[in-house]
Every structure is written in structure tokens, then in C-alpha cells.
Amino acid sequence: MIKLFIIDDHELILEGIYSLLKDEKDLEWLGTAKTPEELMLFLKKKTPDVLLMDINLPHKSGMDLCLEIKKLYPAIYVIGLSTSDQASVIRKMLDNGASGYLLKDALKNEILAAIQTVIKGRTYISHSVAEVLKKKASNDNLPLLTKREKQVLELIAEGFTNQQIADKLFLDVTTINSHRKNMLTKFNLNNTASLIKFALTNNFI
Amino acid sequence: MIKLFIIDDHELILEGIYSLLKDEKDLEWLGTAKTPEELMLFLKKKTPDVLLMDINLPHKSGMDLCLEIKKLYPAIYVIGLSTSDQASVIRKMLDNGASGYLLKDALKNEILAAIQTVIKGRTYISHSVAEVLKKKASNDNLPLLTKREKQVLELIAEGFTNQQIADKLFLDVTTINSHRKNMLTKFNLNNTASLIKFALTNNFI
């Protein structure tokens, strides 16, 4: 019996997965959560073998949550779940310890296959996802933002100037300027406008 | 008996809704489709009373599909379904003839309420959606961009400077600067970064 837990903020997805899997003999349905908090509370009591996790949770990205979980409960196999087929997101998820990745258009067999695969310690990448990873190999070479850069970029997008950001983060204004220039350089852009557009369309912020 | 049909490209959502509603006595489950083509084929044979429609379909926006359906089959009540709570999208959907709008985190009762409401010819807007529409009521009163402003803004977002844009549009650089400043003023923003973010998140460009 594989103990299964699911976190997703969408009732319909929870229902859908439950409905798909409830009759499987070798699956034990531990429960569901809609928020990271609910999940963490539950994990203090019981530990699932496999955790299906939506990566678009409110207030917290599944990427970060996955990292946390794997730190606290390394034995749990995490399978990412999303509608997004963005290679960067998928790769980040795997980097953060996920054992598999499913798109939400996955069929029953695919979900079962994923669970059976990860429980053996192997990694399951669905067909469609694998293709995306291959196709967007170039996309993946995109230098990702570091924590600080992301933080700075978010503040830039909110309209703060370098000086204001520096004050907020207790840093020197030249530091913020460095980060800004680094981002422009690494993405080969030449001003803030294009940087913000790039970041938003690539879901960096 | 209300005849119900659902279109959504995500198996899980279809399963979820089916699972939620299959035991309802006064609902007749006509079927599901994953693509607009499937739906159109089906509609040639049978006509549902209520059509639950995901607005994020591949290759075609639910907004457009809704318009088509209402043209061909005005009697069908369409309920939009999405994860997005973007006011512009919701309003567009309603403009295009939808009778209701649900977010995918809707609970069973809400879906049922929506169906019961639209079948009576009234419009169902879920709590959460209504809030979004209200909150962004200001959004709708937002002074929209003029043609020229939109054109300029798009070029700004692509990273061109005022001078470059002026050259492209055969205008004086001061004109471009005026447009830029006007946009900042009318949206009450103070720099390009926030303007681009604002424009992108509000689907102005």
C-alpha cells in the first residue's frame, strides 16, 4: 500500500485526482490539503510515501515548498503537478528534490505510472513534459535569477528606485545598481522596461 | 433535468466535476470534450442546457469560443471556468454572452448554485469573482490607453528608448516623452518599470 497525499488549492483538482484514484487497491488515501500550512500540520502526524503537489499554490511556490519538504522529510517522494509546461519551472522542481513531474492534462494511467515509478526511487517525467524539456533546452540555458536578484527585481517592478530599494534592504545603492546591471547583462537587455517585460513573461517574478 | 456538458482540456478537471456532480438527481450528464472541435461536433447532435467551459483552451481562448457558441446556439447557457481571477478576462467572457463565471477553486455548492441560477436566465457570479470585479471596479474605470499610447508603450516594453521610438514612428522625441509622461500620470505611476508591470498584468499590451 502506497500512502498518498495531495496538496492543491483547487477543489476540483483534488476531487478529480481522488475520483481517479480512489478505487486503486494498492493506494492508501491519506488525505488532501489546500494550503502549505495544512500540509505541514498533517506531516507532523503522518508521513505519506508520495506527495502530489501543485506548484502554483497561493502565497508560496511549489518549488520552495518542495525544497522545504525534502529537507524535513527526505523520505517523501514528491511529484510536481501543474498546467505549466515551462521548462525552467520543471527543472527547478526537480532540482529541489521532486521525483516526478506531471501536467494536469495527465490521464489516469500516467498518474499511476508516476506513482509506481517514484516509489521505486526513480524519476518519472511524463511524455509531454519530457518533450518540453527537450524542446526548450535552449530556454533552459536561460541564466536564472539568484535570490537577491529576484528580490531586487520585484522591487524594481513595483516602481522603487535603486535608492529606495537600497534603503529597504539596508544595502548600498551601488549594490542595487550592480544587481540591476547584472540582470540586464545576463539576459542581454538594455533597459528596465524590457527587463520587466522579460521577467513577467517568463514568470521570473 | 438540466442537460450539462463540459469542455476542458484537463482530464483532471473533467474528472473532478464529474465526480462532484454525477450523483445530482436533476442533472443529466451529456458528456465532455477536450477540444473546441469535439465540442462543435457534439453540438450538431445534441444541445445541452448548460455548458461549463474552461477559458484556457489550447489554440483558442474560451472568450472567442463562447462568442461562437452563443451565435450558433443562443439557448445554451455558458458558464466560464478558470483559475484566473483577472477582471478583464471575466468581463470579456460576460460580454461575449456567458451567463456565469466560476473559479476552479469553487466548491460543489457553488457549481450547483451557478447551474441553477443561469438556467433561470440570470447571471451567476461567484463570491470570489464578484469581489475581484468589485475590487477592480476601479480597474474598469481605468483610463484606457489610446491607440498611440498603446503603440508607444509596446515599443517601450520592447526596450526602445524615446529617441528610437520617435525615429520609428516619425515623430519628435518630445512627443514620445509626452505620451510616456501621460501614461505615468493617468495611472498614477512614477517610472517605466511599474508602468510595464501594470500594463502586462492588466493586459493592456
Add this chain to the structure above:
DNA sequence: AAAAAACTCCCCTAAAAAGGGGAATTTTGG
């Protein structure tokens, strides 16, 4: 036809960002 809105161009100054370097200190990953 009159009013309103959009579009165009102009002045000015100050503030901010971009572009070019360099370099020391932490943090992270192997």
C-alpha cells in the same frame, strides 16, 4: 458646430539609469 479628447511639439531642470570598469567578502557546492 462646439466641446472634448487625442496628438503633436517645445521649453527647462533634476533624478535616475545605463555602461564601463574593478575588487573584496560571503555563501554555496563539490
Add this chain to the structure above:
DNA sequence: CCAAAATTCCCCTTTTTAGGGGAGTTTTTT
């Protein structure tokens, strides 16, 4: 522990944007 990456701070100059005005012309709406 060592190397690589990230983070921090510094110099400099030029370009670009922001902010404050004003004003004439064209287009759209009433």
C-alpha cells in the same frame, strides 16, 4: 578544503527618464 558563484561596495561618464510647465493642431464625440 577549494573553487565557483553570489553578494557587496567603489569609481567614473553619458544617456535616458521624470517632472514641471505650456501650446497649437487634428480628430472624435456630443
